[in-house]
Amino acid sequence: xxxxxxxxxxxxxxxxxxxxxxxxxxxxxxxxxxxxxxxxxxxxxxxxxxxxxxxxxxxxxxxxxxxxxxxxxxxxxxxxxxxxxxxxxxxxxxxxxxxxxxxxxxxxxxxxxxxxxxxxxxxxxxxxxxxxxxxxxxxxxxxxxxxxxxxxxxxxxxxxxxxxxxxxxxxxxxxxxxxxxxxxxxxxxxxxxxxxxxxxxxxxxxxxxxxxxxxxxxxxxxxxxxxxxxxxxxxxxxxxxxxxxxxxxxxxxxxxxxxxxxxxxxxxxxxxxxxxxxxxxxxxxxxxxxxxxxxxxxxxxxxxxxxxxxxxxxxxxxxxxxxxxxxxxxxxxxxxxxxxxxxxxxxxxxxxxxxxxxxxxxxxxxxxxxxxxxxxxxxxxxxxxxxxxxxxxxxxxxxxxxx
Amino acid sequence: xxxxxxxxxxxxxxxxxxxxxxxxxxxxxxxxxxxxxxxxxxxxxxxxxxxxxxxxxxxxxxxxxxxxxxxxxxxxxxxxxxxxxxxxxxxxxxxxxxxxxxxxxxxxxxxxxxxxxxxxxxxxxxxxxxxxxxxxxxxxx
Numbered sequence: 001x002x003x004x005x006x007x008x009x010x011x012x013x014x015x016x017x018x019x020x021x022x023x024x025x026x027x028x029x030x031x032x033x034x035x036x037x038x039x040x041x042x043x044x045x046x047x048x049x050x051x052x053x054x055x056x057x058x059x060x061x062x063x064x065x066x067x068x069x070x071x072x073x074x075x076x077x078x079x080x081x082x083x084x085x086x087x088x089x090x091x092x093x094x095x096x097x098x099x100x101x102x103x104x105x106x107x108x109x110x111x112x113x114x115x116x117x118x119x120x121x122x123x124x125x126x127x128x129x130x131x132x133x134x135x136x137x138x139x140x141x142x143x144x145x146x147x148x149x150x151x152x153x154x155x156x157x158x159x160x161x162x163x164x165x166x167x168x169x170x171x172x173x174x175x176x177x178x179x180x181x182x183x184x185x186x187x188x189x190x191x192x193x194x195x196x197x198x199x200x201x202x203x204x205x206x207x208x209x210x211x212x213x214x215x216x217x218x219x220x221x222x223x224x225x226x227x228x229x230x231x232x233x234x235x236x237x238x239x240x241x242x243x244x245x246x247x248x249x250x251x252x253x254x255x256x257x258x259x260x261x262x263x264x265x266x267x268x269x270x271x272x273x274x275x276x277x278x279x280x281x282x283x284x285x286x287x288x289x290x291x292x293x294x295x296x297x298x299x300x301x302x303x304x305x306x307x308x309x310x311x312x313x314x315x316x317x318x319x320x321x322x323x324x325x326x327x328x329x330x331x332x333x334x335x336x337x338x339x340x341x342x343x344x345x346x347x348x349x350x351x352x353x354x355x356x357x358x359x360x361x362x363x364x365x366x367x368x369x370x371x372x373x374x375x376x377x378x379x380x381x382x383x384x385x386x387x388x389x390x391x392x393x394x395x396x397x398x399x400x401x402x403x
Numbered sequence: 404x405x406x407x408x409x410x411x412x413x414x415x416x417x418x419x420x421x422x423x424x425x426x427x428x429x430x431x432x433x434x435x436x437x438x439x440x441x442x443x444x445x446x447x448x449x450x451x452x453x454x455x456x457x458x459x460x461x462x463x464x465x466x467x468x469x470x471x472x473x474x475x476x477x478x479x480x481x482x483x484x485x486x487x488x489x490x491x492x493x494x495x496x497x498x499x500x501x502x503x504x505x506x507x508x509x510x511x512x513x514x515x516x517x518x519x520x521x522x523x524x525x526x527x528x529x530x531x532x533x534x535x536x537x538x539x540x541x542x543x544x
Binding site (some may be wrong): 022023024025026028030047048 | 481
């Protein structure tokens with residue numbers, strides 16, 4: 001579309017449709033013979049033009065067709081007409097709401113204040129309000145109160161500057177002129193959408209009671225920060241968009257090797273990124289039999305593929321649970337599954353007849369994705385069986401019952 | 404060969420997939436678009452021999468054949484379509500479908516007049532001007 005609108009092409013606008021120059025071959029020529037004047041083909045100045053798209057539907061579908069371009073236009077239009085400051089404070093996106101109300105309750109430890117099986121959004125917001133702590137250590141749950149006067153002024157401003165866009169004149173026009181008209185029409189549409197959105201917000205705010213307003217302030221505060229960590233679960237917004245890194249701490253845990261010797265693994269965060277499918281990975285620089293090397297951001301080797309790849313509350317819960325379970329309960333000391341075994345470094349052996357030389361060691365899955373195994377040694381994690389953390393029950397050996 | 408076998412082989416022959424060959428229109432319109440052929444070229448078609456000699460005045464003209472980059476399907480603008488139809492109307496030579504450059508379009512008719520029995524393999528691997536030159540040197544058969 002961008003190429004078309006920046007070209008030197010001449011096109012025709014008629015009855016709400018854009019007609020582009022008709023391209024020919026003998027079969028097309030036969031088809032249009034005698035059909036010129038038909039609604040699909042228009043003849044202007046001795047040239048044939050074919051009906052293509054409706055301008056109205058192009059404006060209406062532009063957001064879905066060209067999301068990046070639309071977002072840029074939206075940002076520039078709103079910056080020009082309103083102020084730099086968003087009149088409603090930070091946007092509380094549907095994605096953030098899903099994380100807060102569908103994913104988070106699955107992972108947080110619920111105390112007396114949140115002991116029901118399916119807490120409502122109101123109960124959760126009250127719970128968040130108690131758990132959000134400001135940097136100075138004081139409990140400061142809610143953000144600034146909603147400024148209705150400021151929002152009203154912005155609305156009036158938008159109302160005053162509402163641009164009127166007439167459809168282009170019928171007949172021949174250049175592609176660049178169409179591009180200019182399209183930009184103006186999109187800008188008008190964006191401003192109208194924004195005006196309607198602000199009106200809805202203002203109406204909703206006016207109907208809110210004191211408690212509801214307090215909860216909205218909590219929600220806006222979380223959206224403003226873009227990050228929250230409660231118990232072992234947390235999330236943080238990445239960049240300026242609406243993508244989040246959602247993570248769960250594993251806490252310290254121990255795995256035993258073939259000989260029953262325990263290895264103490266430090267805490268790490270298993271995360272999924274909403275912008276890159278539901279594949280769990282470790283945030284920290286970490287090593288584990290189910291990780292290919294000793295690095296940060298490594299994907300965890302899972303027994304099963306995550307069933308859904310798109311973002312949803314259930315998919316995030318499934319991916320995080322699979323990732324954490326794989327680290328804690330996936331390694332079998334008997335089968336020594338995974339990329340590495342705890343008790344020794346695999347030794348290179350001779351070529352087995354295909355591909356590069358394989359490394360065979362005391363493990364039943366010796367080939368990594370890069371077709372070789374990095375040397376990962378777990379000797380520094382080894383602890384005596386009577387280690388205080390083990391004997392006191394502070395750290396559990398999690399693969400005791402793995403077959 | 405008995406009747407049954409002949410019928411079977413005939414049916415197998417019919418079922419065999421024929422390789423896709425772009426139509427003559429597609430090939431020529433591809434050249435028109437690639438080389439931007441227009442009115443001066445059409446005027447040149449009226450005196451192809453003269454143009455060819457102007458381009459290559461030496462006695463033996465050895466030219467490398469351009470690679471065949473004809474599209475599978477072709478849709479042309481009105482101007483390109485008009486030029487393509489004009490070329491197809493003016494050049495009456497079956498060798499036209501093996502032309503891969505405007506020079507070859509210009510000499511394809513002369514080449515056909517001189518030697519109408521050239522193999523497709525020869526036409527696809529040698530430049531028409533080279534073939535024309537070779538035929539001229541060989542003299543009339």
